[in-house]
Amino acid sequence: MIAGRVGQLSVKGFRSLRNVTLPLDHIAVYQGGNGTGKTNIYRALEFCRHAALGDLSLWLAKQGGLASCRWSGPTRTHEKARIAISVTVGDLRYHIEVGHPTPTTAAFLNEPLIKEEKIEARYSGRVKTLMKRRGPSVTISGLNGREQQWDGLLLPSETALSRLPAEVAATDVAGLRDTLLGWRFFHRFRVDTDSPLRRPAAAVTATKLDADGANLAAVFATLEHIRQDTTDLKSLVREAFDGAELIIPHPEEQAAFFIQWPDFPNRLFSQAELSDGTLQFLALCGALLSYHAPRLVVLNEPEASLHPDLMPALATLIANAAETTQIIVVTHSAELAGSLEQRTACPIRNVEKQNGETLISGLNSLGTFRGE
Template sequence: MIAGRVGQLSVKGFRSLRNVTLPLDHVAVYRGGNGTGKTNIYRSLEFCRHAARGDLSLWLAKQGGLASCRWSGETRTHEKARIAISVTVGDLRYHIEVGHPTPTTAAFLNEPLIKEETVEALYSGRTRTLMKRRGPSVTLAGLNGSQRHWDDLLLPSETALSRLPAEAAASDVAGLRDTLLDWRFFHRFRVDTDSPLRRPAPGVTATRLDSDGANLPAVFATLEHIRQDTVDLKALVRQAFDNAELVIPPPEDQAAFFIRWPNFPQRLFSQSELSDGTLQFLALCGALLSYHPPRLVVLNEPEASLHPDLMPALASLIGRAAETTQIIVVTHSNELATQLGEHLACPIRVVEKRDGETVIAGLTALGTFSDGEVD
């Protein structure tokens, strides 16, 4: 098992996810049509990373605020008007609840605020609380059952996970935070004329792809000239584009890459000349084959801008990345889902919308799948 693997995600009251508990395999694939709410699975995990970063309230505000992000369907009388998300990573579970301010809270009128926040250790069926937030105060468990308490550490909009005291730097809680910060999310790289993907990048070592893909040339150059291993990368490019060659010159002030097409061997084609689909696929290569693989990569509709003929190569790329990284794929492509199921022998989970609520076929209320079969 990869250290820090995400084992379970529980979501209550987030957009169309009214109450869902998902077990997550090393490779998890969710397929659904437009409007089924499948992207909310992606956003729920992204929610956790922003909690670790300390900008969750800002991120929620940019998503439209609590009015847009909360479940808007019917609720039971006793249910609180909150978003509650829990994620299990290894043997640790992080839980956070977000809601509206009260009249006496030191916050703006509609600012999303942290209502509850805990980190628990799960040992052989037993649960031990390692971190608990109460208002502005935080309690952390120490060695031998001891506890340390910090008063007035937090504003209502700040997460405890992002504001751990220096004394907790070596704790399991800090390790969990670092794991969440290591996650990477990719959703439809820009490939228009002004996209940063179409320009060279500063010629510096790049071990991870930026979220906008701007450092893709440097990521490729790092693989070619620092690690000196682009065998898988270039093989995938050949598979995807009929034996085209990816050419990565040594960087000087700027890093760049080129494609040599078999029909035009005398000329190199620059980033600015490549088709949208070619550039999108190359960006996915950079995201999934970088020098330092993330612990988790979540892909939302990676098939965007790609011709259906590229689905086998995309499945091969995801399969190669899954050798070192946990992968979660959210897609509406039947072809990609089929290719992933065959290539990785992983179940394909179908996302549906029923009465405005996102549901996953075969998922029970206990967070297990009833069929155990590949769709």
């Protein structure tokens, strides 16, 4: 039932996103200046993945805690002091609400707790609830409409989505969890002298890039020597860097890669020697062209450390990856947004902030854009 594509994201009370519903295209680009809150779109999707992973409360604590992550502007009397996020994946919709503990709750004083969870499915135009959770109580519904309670000693800080055993969860629920866990997020790779990108990697097959890029050399080696297809990768490197060649030796104990510049044909430059921008671009290549294409990749400011002249090559990289992967880009670069619009014909969504609230130009309260 799950096609894997993210169709819509609804967010209430999360940082500067007071109440917004976003339709997400196969390539979705959100462009805005610093401080407009565009990164909160990235974080809201990341929120959903951590709900599936089962460490949402810990992740929120690392983001500064519930008080820091909640909308801090004016609220109406009836509005609950909660973060509420919903995401639609194929025919399924996952909804979760997080709030503060009550005095009788089995939790620490300021620990973010799950108040409600729901998974709904749309079958033949009808909406059916597959899972519903209020407090510690979880109700599971099968396709035949039969309901059962799941008594799994669910703590208020744990998501039902992450805890439901495969034999209890409906097939679609388990599939949704797997889909969310497969999402990939990349935010500003480290390129300093101690960055893991600058070191060789263990010589093991790597089908996806780690979040910190530490296995980049292994990802490239897997493409070169296991799949034996680096045509797109090497073509992009030549386009981006005026004919430079990406050299990927067959790994022994460690995997490594080198750049051969046209001006220095007899010298190979190692990972440790590459400029910040070159390394950043190569890491993005690893993220988007890995052996196994993720269903969704979310990029936050991928233009970091890159010269504006690299924006057309970066747009080509994203467009090539979008042939197999849904991609959401959050950027402050008008150059990158313009190149993506030209290369893919995707609409650019402009992000702005008014009175502390992040707004998307042209977006109405129903979650559609005017004129579309």
